[in-house]
Amino acid sequence: MNRIIRILTLAMAVLILGPLGAQxxxxxxxxxxxxxxxxxxxxAYDWLDHLSNEIGGRLSGSLEAEKAVRYTKAVMEEIGLxxxxxxxxxxxxxTRGVPEYSYIxxxxxxxxxxxxxxxxxxxxxxDGGLKAEVIEVKGIEELSQLGREAIEGKIVxxxxxxxxxxxHTFEAYGGCVDQRYSGAKEAGKYGAVGVVVRSxxxxxxDLPHTGAMSYDDLPINQRIPACAISTNDANYLSTALKLxxxxxxxxxxxxxxFPDVQSYNVIGExxxxxxxxxxxxxxGHLDSWDLGDGSHDDGAGCVQxxxxxxxxxxxxxxxxxxxxVVMFMNEENGLRGGRKYAEEAQIKKENHVFALESDSGGFxxxxxxxxxxxxxxxxxxxxxxxxxxxxxxxxxxxxxxxxIGPLKKEGMVLAGLRPDSQRYFDHHHAANDTFDAVNKRxxxxxAATMTSLIYLMDRYGTTSEYTSIPK
Amino acid sequence: MNRIIRILTLAMAVLILGPLGAQxxxxxxxxxxxxxxxxxxxxAYDWLDHLSNEIGGRLSGSLEAEKAVRYTKAVMEEIGLxxxxxxxxxxxxxTRGVPEYSYIxxxxxxxxxxxxxxxxxxxxxxDGGLKAEVIEVKGIEELSQLGREAIEGKIVxxxxxxxxxxxHTFEAYGGCVDQRYSGAKEAGKYGAVGVVVRSxxxxxxDLPHTGAMSYDDLPINQRIPACAISTNDANYLSTALKLxxxxxxxxxxxxxxFPDVQSYNVIGExxxxxxxxxxxxxxGHLDSWDLGDGSHDDGAGCVQxxxxxxxxxxxxxxxxxxxxVVMFMNEENGLRGGRKYAEEAQIKKENHVFALESDSGGFxxxxxxxxxxxxxxxxxxxxxxxxxxxxxxxxxxxxxxxxIGPLKKEGMVLAGLRPDSQRYFDHHHAANDTFDAVNKRxxxxxAATMTSLIYLMDRYGTTSEYTSIPK
Numbered sequence: 001m002n003r004i005i006r007i008l009t010l011a012m013a014v015l016i017l018g019p020l021g022a023q024x025x026x027x028x029x030x031x032x033x034x035x036x037x038x039x040x041x042x043x044a045y046d047w048l049d050h051l052s053n054e055i056g057g058r059l060s061g062s063l064e065a066e067k068a069v070r071y072t073k074a075v076m077e078e079i080g081l082x083x084x085x086x087x088x089x090x091x092x093x094x095t096r097g098v099p100e101y102s103y104i105x106x107x108x109x110x111x112x113x114x115x116x117x118x119x120x121x122x123x124x125x126x127d128g129g130l131k132a133e134v135i136e137v138k139g140i141e142e143l144s145q146l147g148r149e150a151i152e153g154k155i156v157x158x159x160x161x162x163x164x165x166x167x168h169t170f171e172a173y174g175g176c177v178d179q180r181y182s183g184a185k186e187a188g189k190y191g192a193v194g195v196v197v198r199s200x201x202x203x204x205x206d207l208p209h210t211g212a213m214s215y216d217d218l219p220i221n222q223r224i225p226a227c228a229i230s231t232n233d234a235n236y237l238s239t240a241l242k243l244x245x246x247x248x249x250x251x252x253x254x255x256x257x258f259p260d261v262q263s264y265n266v267i268g269e270x271x272x273x274x275x276x277x278x279x280x281x282x283x284g285h286l287d288s289w290d291l292g293d294g295s296h297d298d299g300a301g302c303v304q305x306x307x308x309x310x311x312x313x314x315x316x317x318x319x320x321x322x323x324x325v326v327m328f329m330n331e332e333n334g335l336r337g338g339r340k341y342a343e344e345a346q347i348k349k350e351n352h353v354f355a356l357e358s359d360s361g362g363f364x365x366x367x368x369x370x371x372x373x374x375x376x377x378x379x380x381x382x383x384x385x386x387x388x389x390x391x392x393x394x395x396x397x398x399x400x401x402x403x404i405g406p407l408k409k410e411g412m413v414l415a416g417l418r419p420d421s422q423r424y425f426d427h428h429h430a431a432n433d434t435f436d437a438v439n440k441r442x443x444x445x446x447a448a449t450m451t452s453l454i455y456l457m458d459r460y461g462t463t464s465e466y467t468s469i470p471k
Numbered sequence: 472m473n474r475i476i477r478i479l480t481l482a483m484a485v486l487i488l489g490p491l492g493a494q495x496x497x498x499x500x501x502x503x504x505x506x507x508x509x510x511x512x513x514x515a516y517d518w519l520d521h522l523s524n525e526i527g528g529r530l531s532g533s534l535e536a537e538k539a540v541r542y543t544k545a546v547m548e549e550i551g552l553x554x555x556x557x558x559x560x561x562x563x564x565x566t567r568g569v570p571e572y573s574y575i576x577x578x579x580x581x582x583x584x585x586x587x588x589x590x591x592x593x594x595x596x597x598d599g600g601l602k603a604e605v606i607e608v609k610g611i612e613e614l615s616q617l618g619r620e621a622i623e624g625k626i627v628x629x630x631x632x633x634x635x636x637x638x639h640t641f642e643a644y645g646g647c648v649d650q651r652y653s654g655a656k657e658a659g660k661y662g663a664v665g666v667v668v669r670s671x672x673x674x675x676x677d678l679p680h681t682g683a684m685s686y687d688d689l690p691i692n693q694r695i696p697a698c699a700i701s702t703n704d705a706n707y708l709s710t711a712l713k714l715x716x717x718x719x720x721x722x723x724x725x726x727x728x729f730p731d732v733q734s735y736n737v738i739g740e741x742x743x744x745x746x747x748x749x750x751x752x753x754x755g756h757l758d759s760w761d762l763g764d765g766s767h768d769d770g771a772g773c774v775q776x777x778x779x780x781x782x783x784x785x786x787x788x789x790x791x792x793x794x795x796v797v798m799f800m801n802e803e804n805g806l807r808g809g810r811k812y813a814e815e816a817q818i819k820k821e822n823h824v825f826a827l828e829s830d831s832g833g834f835x836x837x838x839x840x841x842x843x844x845x846x847x848x849x850x851x852x853x854x855x856x857x858x859x860x861x862x863x864x865x866x867x868x869x870x871x872x873x874x875i876g877p878l879k880k881e882g883m884v885l886a887g888l889r890p891d892s893q894r895y896f897d898h899h900h901a902a903n904d905t906f907d908a909v910n911k912r913x914x915x916x917x918a919a920t921m922t923s924l925i926y927l928m929d930r931y932g933t934t935s936e937y938t939s940i941p942k
Binding site for chain 1: 507511636638640835837860861865910912
């Protein structure tokens with residue numbers, strides 16, 4: 001409570017005494033140095049070039065994922081962190097197999113090829129592929145209205161598009177992704193033989209977007225293959241169905257689940273000078289989908305996170321808390337890395353006070369969504385003027401990041417970098433999530449913005465820390 | 472003054488009575504409708520597709536520029552404005568000629584081809600091209616220090632890069648563009664035979680960026696040819712010069728100035744219901760450079776401006792003021808359209824109270840820079856909360872747009888849309904200013920943001936209007 005009063009008093013003082021006191025001037029100067037360094041002497045873009053163009057898509061359990069583990073470990077060692085290590089974690093291994101093939105057959109011998117890809121975790125189609133009639137729905141809830149009679153033996157086509165008038169595109173994603181994640185499980189219960197899901201993409205184009213799906217505990221014999229179809233082809237299929245409701249849809253995919261394999265989170269640390277057992281974490285996830293090279297999702301977040309610690313070191317900043325950068329493994333299809341990291345932190349009684357994730361693309365940063373109590377939120381809000389010169393304006397309550405979620409506990413602050421989200425779903429989980437779609441300056445501005453928040457959190461601490469730790 | 476007091480009272484009332492009064496609720500609902508319509512039923516992207524892909528680069532005096540005049544006039548007629556007309560204006564005609572060719576010769580017979588393009592307005596090189604030694608400078612001010620002896624007979628290489636640590640990239644542009652605009656004129660005075668200017672581009676790539684240059688009133692015989700060189704090749708040339716200061720630089724360009732030709736501003740209008748002789752203008756410039764298709768500069772601004780009036784019509788909004796959309800001709804190399812429009816407005820005693828230009832690319836909008844007196848600025852600032860749901864946060868004093876600048880007068884409000892500027896100079900005046908670099912949603916958000924400001928300005932008027940016009 002004392003801390004809150006101090007913050008309020010400080011805020012009053014700023015209002016009364018003028019825009020910037022001595023402390024604020026220090027902070028303003030530090031932020032200026034951070035942005036200058038990031039924009040004129042940054043490393044994130046070069047690292048991402050390697051991760052994307054030399055290694056490529058990094059699906060959990062793949063050779064590329066293991067190369068990425070070795071590469072980011074080497075980068076962390078090269079920038080001279082106090083310690084760098086691998087944290088073992090078992091991850092699922094799913095492989096796509098040969099390229100998928102699909103067509104719409106409107107009459108015997110008359111067919112049009114369409115663009116599909118298997119959803120991550122899906123079973124394969126039967127040998128030679130699957131061909132069946134199609135029933136189009138706008139959502140899972142329609143299944144129970146239609147009933148088994150209408151669905152049995154058919155392919156269910158989930159075609160609810162992302163809502164274009166939502167400004168936050170992640171909200172539009174959230175409003176649709178149940179079709180992809182649970183669509184097959186639910187349709188299987190009604191005797192469907194397969195599902196095809198409209199890609200989670202706000203743009204009209206020819207690229208199918210993959211992503212995780214789950215059968216949960218559905219019996220093996222009810223697990224039906226699931227694929228995503230491009231937005232253009234989803235529209236085409238929908239139109240074709242209106243003209244010819246008994247058309248046939250064919251798709252063939254040879255994806256496969258293997259036993260879990262050994263993988264790793266990659267962790268680097270700068271030991272705290274005052275509160276070494278109070279940890280602040282910054283990270284992204286090292287695994288990606290396999291269609292593109294995972295530049296935005298989440299190569300960008302990974303290299304930005306390493307850059308945070310490099311920038312602080314280059315600026316000779318000695319953190320009071322122990323700062324960790326974590327490359328989480330297996331966010332996309334399991335979250336094993338995030339869970340493992342939180343488990344070990346609890347076992348080792350490492351007091352995590354702040355965690356920041358960048359997993360929304362490498363676009364121009366707008367601010368942060370913040371998961372914190374009122375006192376911490378008020379403290380962060382008091383820093384808004386410091387960010388204004390960098391056009392960072394968004395500091396709102398909200399979710400942080402999937403990988404750091406398991407760390408959540410009372411009094412802790414979690415935050416997610418919020419870049420401009422308009423282009424994100426053009427690339428998300430698709431073949432065009434590639435290095436050329438990342439702008440160097442935008443990536444660097446993100447890294448600088450993250451570094452600035454880490455700096456301020458380290459300097460001032462979370463409000464809960466100071467009830468237990470004397471200053 | 473009454474108006475200011477009313478605004479302040481209103482602001483106080485909002486603070487005291489709660490977040491939104493009835494009027495603010497109306498406005499909030501109207502903005503919601505504007506954004507919804509723009510994002511779900513927009514036309515700007517389709518129009519830009521035509522302008523960029525069916526017509527292409529639209530240099531003043533070109534056939535493409537005339538096609539663009541006819542096309543945008545037809546679009547305005549189709550959306551049913553009260554009146555649409557062409558405003559004749561004579562424009563300069565400069566043509567690039569055959570593709571430029573350039574190389575660096577480090578020894579007889581040993582040369583490397585580099586990427587250059589003629590600057591707009593430059594004279595040609597002598598027949599067969601120009602080859603000379605090079606002197607590198609970081610700016611015009613170095614010329615006088617070097618003196619005629621060091622410069623005469625040489626090609627001056629202006630190589631001051633854009634400053635990467637400036638967040639507003641237009642500031643970085645402003646800090647360099649004198650090299651391009653006046654470099655040849657100034658170097659000619661010292662007997663230089665040509666100039667090559669580092670492209671105004673924050674990215675390292677192979678694309679030369681053209682743009683306007685001027686000889687002012689320099690005698691014809693002192694006018695030397697000027698080209699831009701890509702950033703990669705500028706770095707290469709600079710390095711080569713360190714190794715071999717007497718290397719030779721060759722370039723050949725066949726550009727040419729023709730007599731002025733007839734062209735047009737395209738104007739559409741919705742007549743005001745209450746103040747028909749008080750005009751509010753929204754516009755962009757229809758001409759573009761010739762290397763790309765001018766999608767960002769300024770096809771985007773043109774289609775967004777037409778979309779403003781279309782959206783208001785579709786939403787059945789009856790403006791109080793006369794609203795005009797103007798496609799200005801010849802911003803890039805003469806500003807004849809902007810000047811002509813202002814001249815005629817003065818002659819016809821049309822009282823222009825507000826003008827808004829979009830000429831900073833079709834990227835995600837962040838807000839506006841505003842050229843207004845304190846009272847109008849305060850009124851606009853009072854609308855900031857209305858824009859927050861759309862992540863529009865930037866409302867700062869600053870320049871508006873080149874084309875609307877000549878309209879400026881006491882009490883008038885001028886504004887420029889400010890989109891995210893990080894990627895703008897990657898494309899500006901270069902071959903990659905093309906349709907594929909424009910994101911549909913970002914373009915539409917810009918149009919909605921402009922429409923919202925026009926709506927609010929129309930509804931509340933400028934503060935100066937109300938001293939002379941009784942309500």
